[in-house]
Amino acid sequence: MAEAPSGLRILLHQHVKERAPVHVSSHADRDRVLEVFRNVILKTEPPENFALQAVQEAIKPQRQTVLVQDENQSLENALRALLQELVSAAVQSGERTMQYGQSIDDGENIRGQIPRLLDIVLYLCERGHVEGGMIFQLLEDLTEMSTMKDCKEVFAYIESKQDILGKQELFGRGKLVMLRTCNQLLRRLSKANDVVFCGRILMFLAHFFPLSERSAVNIKGVFNTSNETKYEKDAPVGVAVDFNFYKTFWSLQEHFSNPASTTLAPSKWQKFASNLRVVLDTFEAQPLGDDNGNVNNLEQEEATFSIKYLTSSKLMGLELKDPSFRRHILLQCLILFDYLKAPGKNDKDGPLESMKEEIKTCEERVKKLLEIIPPKGKEFLESIEHILEREKNWVWWKRDGCPAFEKQAIEKKIGQDGTKKRKPRWRLGNKELSQLWKWADQNPNALTDPQRVHMPSVAKYWKPLADDMDDSAGIEAEFHHKNNRVYCWKGLRFSARQDLEGFSRFTDHGIEGVVPPELLPPDVRSKFHAKPSEKTKRAKKEEVKVAAAQSEDNQVAMPVAETDGGGNGTELEDGVAPMDSDAAAVEESQKQSPEMDSGHEAGQSEAETEAEAENRSDIKVEAVTGAVREVDPDTDPNPLSKDSHGGDRENP
C-alpha cells in the first residue's frame, strides 16, 4: 500500500477525531492531565522514576497507587487525546510518528515522544497502577492513526514489548483489543505485496496467544466458499481445445472449494468421482518427463507464486504439461479426500462404504501420480503425507473441543490413584537376571564356602571308573562307567586339561587307559601302564589287541581297537570319529537334561572355552572342532584330511 500524501493523512486524523470523540469529565481536569504528561514524556529517565508521581499529580487519586474506575477512564481519555495531539503534530511537521520529538543530536538511545508515552503507560499498566487495558487501547489508536509505514514501527514497538504485553494480567485485559488491532492491520495490508509484514503480524499473534486459544481456530471447519474459481462456460471460437475436458477439469474446483456439499448428495459425489477419473486418466496418459527444463521452471515459479489458478482455455495445454500445476491439483485432491475420510460430528455422518472404497482407489492413483512428477516427486509426496497427518491431528483436536496442550504433571496423576505403585525397574531386564548379577555382591563368602560346588580333581573324578575296572567288584557291563558316554567325555576333557600324560594313553588303551594308575589295583594297572618304550612295537600292538578283545563285547562307544592293525594315522582317525559322535551325544544329552549337575557343567564349559582358546593341535582340539564341524559342515570342505593330518602330528 502506497503511503498517502501528508494532506490526506491530516484529513484522516481529523476523521479519526470525529469518529472517536474523547469524552472528558471536565476540560480543566483534562488539561491538567495533558500538561503533566506533556512534561513527563520529555524526561529521558526510565519510567519507574517518575511515572507514578505523574499519575498522582495528574489525577489526584483517592487511593494512593491504584486508580479507581472513573479515574482510569479520565486518564485514558486524556492520554488518548495526548496521543492524537502528538500524532497530528508529527504529521504536520512531516516526521515519522514514532520518531517525533527526537532531535538529531539526541542519539540512538533517546526515543521519540510517543514511544516514551507508551513506555510510561506500559509501566503503569504492568505494575497495576492503572487499568491494564489502557496500553492496548493506546496502541490500537496509534495503529489506526498511522500510515502503513509508521505502523511498521509501531508494530516493531509492540514486538519488542511482547513479553510484557503477554503477561497474564495484561493479556487478560487486552487480548481482544490486540486481536482486533492485528486483524485491522492485516485487513489494511496487501496480501501480495506486504507479505513480510503480514507474516510478522501472524507470528506475533501466534506467540501472543496460547497455542490452544480458540479465537483463531476455524472451530466449525467452515469452508471459504466465496473462493470461487471462474472458468469459461462457452467454447471459445477458433481455438483448438478439448472444451469438454476443460469444463470437466475446472468443475473439480467447485468441489474443492466446498467439500461439504460433495458429501451431502451421493449424486454429487458420483459426478465428482467420474470427473476426477477423467482428469486422472489424462494425467496418467501424459506422464511428465524428467527434463532439466522443468526444474528451472519450478525454481522460477517460486518467485512468481500466484494464489489463484489461471483458467483461460488457451492455457489448458500448457498447464497440463506443468509439473507444479499438476501438483497443486493433485494436492487439492488429497486434501479433499482427507476431509471426506474424516468422521463427522457423530459417527453416522461418515462416508458410505462404497464411497470409502472409491476414495481409497482414487487416493492411491493420485499418490502414484504425485510420486512420478519430477523433480523429487517422492520427497514431495512424503512431506505432503506428513503435513496431512498433522492436519488430521488438528481436526481431531478441534473435534475434541480444543483441549489445552499443557500436560498435567505426572505426580498428580499418581496421587489420584495412589494404590498404583511404580513398577520396579530391573537393571538387567528382569528379576532373575538382576539377581544373578548381584549374586556375588550379596554373597561375599560364597567363594570360600567349603560346601561350594567346584570342579573335582582328576583322581576323584576317575574313581568310579577305577572301581568298576576292578574285576573283583564284579560290576555288570550295563552299569559300567565306561559305557556312560557323558561321564567318559567329561573325564576326557578333565584329563586333557589336568593330566595330559594320562590323556595321551587314550589313543592306545581307550578310556580305561586314561584312569590314573594310582587308582587301579596292581593287576589292572600293569595291563595299561607298561612303558611303551620298553616294548617292541609288535608287543604293543598285541597288547592293544588284547585290550580290544577284552572290551570287545561291551564297547559300543569305543570301537578303537577293532580296526587296529593299520598305521597309527588310521588308528587315530578311527579314534576320533566316535569322539565326534560322543561330543554330539553329549550335546544332545545336555539338551535333554538341562537340570544337570551344575558343577560338572561349569567345569565342562570352562574346559571347552580353554581348549578352544588354546587351540593347540592336541586331540582335544580335534574333538571340539569335530563337534563344531558337525554343526556347520560348510566351513571345512574336507574334514577327513584334516583329521588324519592332526593324527600324524599327534603320533610321532
Next chain:
Amino acid sequence: MPEMARRGGGGGGGGGGGDARNWDEEGYRKSILRERELHYRTVFRTAFAPSLNPNPETLIVASSDGSLASYSISACISSVTQLMHFNRKIDEKPVPDFLLVEPLSVIQGHKGPAYDLKFYHVGEEYLLLSCGDDGRIRGWKWTEELNSDLSMGNDLKPLLDLVNPQHEGPWGALSPIPENNAIAVNEQEGSIYSAAGDACAYCWDVETRKRKMVFRGHSDYLHCITARKSSNQIITGSEDGTTRIWDCRSGSCTRIIYPEKNRKLKEHSWVSSVAIDSSESWLACGTGSGLSVWSLLSCECIFSSDSCAPVQDLLFQDNQVLTVGSEPVLTRFGIYGVVLSQIKCAPQSAFSVSLHPSGVVAVGGYGGLVDVISEFGSHLCTFCCQGMD
C-alpha cells in the same frame, strides 16, 4: 448376445416392447442383422479432412462394409456430451455402449471392405482416394463427396477408378483381382502407389490413369506402403516380414530391411505398417511383435521394442511414434524407445491411427469404433460408425 439385442433397442422394426400384436418379423430380423453387422464392423482407416480451420473439423472413416463416411467432430462431441454421464456409469462393463453417430455423408466406396484412404491435392481441389478388397483405387472429388446427401443408393460417380491387373495363368486362366491393402501418393510426381495382395506394389499415374511401374520382390502380400518424396522412393511392408525400399524411377529394390532380424525366435512375423517422419530420415516399422525404428540415413536399427501385442498402425508425431495394435491402448514412444504414455482407447483392437496438425489423434478399429483423443490425452469423443444400410 443379449447385450446387442438390448443395444438394438427400438432401432429395428415395430417389434419393440411387449406388444406382439403388430409384430414385424421382417423388421426385427433386419434389426438383429444390423446389430450384428455393426458389432463386427471394423474401421480400417480414419483420416482428418483437410481444411483451413486449425481445429479438426471432419473425420473420414473407411470401414469394413466398404463405406466411406464423413463425420463432423463438433457434432459428435456435442451428442457425446449428452451421453457422457451415462457412459461413465457403465464404465465397468467390458463392452461399454457407444453412441451411434449419423455421418455427414456416406458413399459406398468399394465392394467388400475399404482398407485405406488418402487425400490427393490437385490445384484447389482435393481428391479423396480409397482402395479396398475389390482391388480398385477410386477417387472422388472431396467437395462433392461431402455434399452428397444421405439418401439411399446415391450414385456418386468416382472421378478415378483404377483396377489391379489379374495374373494370367496357363490356358488363359485369370487369377482373381488382387486386393489393395494400402495406398500412398506423391503429388509432385503425380503418382499413386498401391500395396496389393499379389506381393507387388504398383505405381499409377493420376493423369493418364495408367500403371507406370510394378515393384516386384516381396514373397508375400503387402500390408502397407509409404512414399519418401524427397528421394522419390517408396517403402513397403509385407507379410513376408521384410520392409523394402524401392526406387521409383527404376522400379528396383534398393534395400531390404528385416525388422525382425535380430530376434532370436524364428517365428513367422510380418510388417503391418511403416511410417516415416517429416524429415524423411527415420523409419518406423510395426511388426507382429512390436515396433522397430530405423534411421534411413545410416540404415541402422535405432530401437526395437517387443510389446506383447502386434502393432497394426503407427505414425510419427514430431520425434515421437504413436502406435496402435491389437490391444485397446494408444502408445506413445520416444525416438529412443521409451514408452512415454499409454492412453486407453475404445476399440479392443485398433487398425488405424491418424493425426491432425493440432495434435488431435483419431483411433479406429474393431467394433466400428472411433476414438478421438485430444492433444492433452483426454477423450474428445468416442463414437460408433453407422455404416451403409
